[in-house]
Amino acid sequence: MVLSSILTLAGLGFLAAALLAVASRVFAVHEDPLVARVSETLPGANCGGCGYAGCEGYAQAVVHNPAIPPNLCVVGGAKTASALGALTGKLTSEMEPLTAYRRCDKNAGQVARRFDYKGIPSCAAAAALHQGSDQCGFSCLGFGDCVKECITESLHIENGAAVVNETTCIGCGKCVKVCPRDVLQLIPKRARVAITCSTKDKLKAVTDVCKVGCIHCEKCVKVCPAQAIVMENGRIQIDQKRCLDYGDSCALACARACPRKILRLHGGAVLPPEPKKAQPAPSARSS
Amino acid sequence: MSVFEVFISAIFVNNIVLAQNLGNCPYLGCSRERGVALGMGTAVVFVTVMATLCTWLVQKYLLEPVHLEYLQTLVFILIIASLVQFVEMFLKKAIPPLYASLGIFLPLITTNCCVLGVTLLVQREDYGLMMALLYAFATGAGFLLALLLMAGVRERLEVCRVPKAMAGTPIALIMAGIMSLSFMAFKGMV
Numbered sequence: 001m002v003l004s005s006i007l008t009l010a011g012l013g014f015l016a017a018a019l020l021a022v023a024s025r026v027f028a029v030h031e032d033p034l035v036a037r038v039s040e041t042l043p044g045a046n047c048g049g050c051g052y053a054g055c056e057g058y059a060q061a062v063v064h065n066p067a068i069p070p071n072l073c074v075v076g077g078a079k080t081a082s083a084l085g086a087l088t089g090k091l092t093s094e095m096e097p098l099t100a101y102r103r104c105d106k107n108a109g110q111v112a113r114r115f116d117y118k119g120i121p122s123c124a125a126a127a128a129l130h131q132g133s134d135q136c137g138f139s140c141l142g143f144g145d146c147v148k149e150c151i152t153e154s155l156h157i158e159n160g161a162a163v164v165n166e167t168t169c170i171g172c173g174k175c176v177k178v179c180p181r182d183v184l185q186l187i188p189k190r191a192r193v194a195i196t197c198s199t200k201d202k203l204k205a206v207t208d209v210c211k212v213g214c215i216h217c218e219k220c221v222k223v224c225p226a227q228a229i230v231m232e233n234g235r236i237q238i239d240q241k242r243c244l245d246y247g248d249s250c251a252l253a254c255a256r257a258c259p260r261k262i263l264r265l266h267g268g269a270v271l272p273p274e275p276k277k278a279q280p281a282p283s284a285r286s287s
Numbered sequence: 288m289s290v291f292e293v294f295i296s297a298i299f300v301n302n303i304v305l306a307q308n309l310g311n312c313p314y315l316g317c318s319r320e321r322g323v324a325l326g327m328g329t330a331v332v333f334v335t336v337m338a339t340l341c342t343w344l345v346q347k348y349l350l351e352p353v354h355l356e357y358l359q360t361l362v363f364i365l366i367i368a369s370l371v372q373f374v375e376m377f378l379k380k381a382i383p384p385l386y387a388s389l390g391i392f393l394p395l396i397t398t399n400c401c402v403l404g405v406t407l408l409v410q411r412e413d414y415g416l417m418m419a420l421l422y423a424f425a426t427g428a429g430f431l432l433a434l435l436l437m438a439g440v441r442e443r444l445e446v447c448r449v450p451k452a453m454a455g456t457p458i459a460l461i462m463a464g465i466m467s468l469s470f471m472a473f474k475g476m477v
Contacts, residue, residue: 012349
């Protein structure tokens with residue numbers, strides 16, 4: 001009895017061990033030692049600014065996928081980018097510094113309150129209650145969830161809306177992830193234009209509640225010569241890379257076309273007057 | 288009991304977590320976010336079914352013929368542990384996307400009493416193989432349900448004003464208790 005129990009258990013254990021030993025050989029997955037070296041090079045902040053779940057995820061992607069550029073790490077910046085470029089043998093292009101940008105100008109738009117919110121002072125909580133106390137369902141709630149999240153103290157609340165200090169912002173995107181209303185967006189620091197509204201509402205619903213809300217007339221989409229502006233998921237989106245690549249020759253056509261004046265020059269500059277004489281296109285306008 | 292009754296009872300009436308209090312560790316540990324809860328729950332369903340299949344066969348064709356039923360617990364632990372290891376290796380090689388989503392949970396399951404509990408309960412109830420597999424699947428689904436519900440509640444709890452002494456695990460335990468009580472309402476069903 002004792003013998004048989006010992007033999008059975010030992011036999012089973014031996015069998016399992018043998019199975020696992022064989023399996024570890026048969027199912028061995030070759031892991032690239034480069035991945036480990038790349039993840040050592042990365043800052044290890046796991047901020048997710050690159051768009052991957054963590055530094056490990058980005059290391060995997062940048063080693064295995066030739067299409068992934070080595071300059072996605074915003075925390076490491078140019079130094080990490082060149083180190084990754086050397087490790088993976090990829091061309092390191094210029095690191096594009098990003099900044100957070102608030103897609104809402106509810107004070108200028110005079111967005112009214114639907115009710116007085118007296119709950120927990122957090123955007124997440126306020127947004128969970130009847131989609132926030134503002135008339136607009138896409139406005140900045142101004143309780144500063146992003147401010148708490150920011151690691152460089154580049155955000156503060158002013159007149160009930162988040163304000164980004166673009167010179168100190170490192171563009172890690174932590175605030176973008178925490179914003180429950182998707183108001184913040186990452187754009188290149190040298191972006192030329194940016195849209196200051198993120199609403200998905202339709203024409204009347206927008207004009208009723210906000211003076212500077214996007215009415216999705218798509219004039220900017222039609223007028224952009226670079227086709228950098230698209231209507232995506234019910235919002236106007238600017239492909240900043242395409243816009244910057246095209247350069248200044250469009251004379252900021254989108255900002256001029258916008259009837260609500262919400263496609264603004266990034267950096268707070270005023271739209272220069274239209275260069276009327278500078279349009280050498282008589283052939284196109286034959287009367 | 289009919290097939291349907293076993294199914295319903297395993298998910299709701301005798302929910303493995305809320306009524307039988309097995310697998311409480313992942314129930315509290317992996318229920319902070321819904322995504323994690325879903326991954327863990329799916330992994331438990333998968334492993335429970337696999338483990339039930341293996342242990343049922345071992346019980347019927349090895350332990351019972353040599354009258355070693357008293358070694359059940361020991362042998363089942365051994366089998367589940369090596370099975371989970373094997374499955375992990377297999378997934379890593381054969382189905383990398385599935386491994387990426389379930390991979391980190393599989394080692395956690397090795398010591399999950401929910402899985403061991405199901406394999407032992409199957410033997411106690413003396414189910415046939417098909418019935419055992421169905422029971423294992425339903426129990427895993429019940430675990431997944433409890434985990435998802437808890438994750439949903441805890442995501443809301445994050446933005447609630449909880450007294451300082453209660454914040455974190457204490458309030459989670461209270462929520463677990465209340466949820467368990469509310470599942471008592473299913474008792475009359477089967």
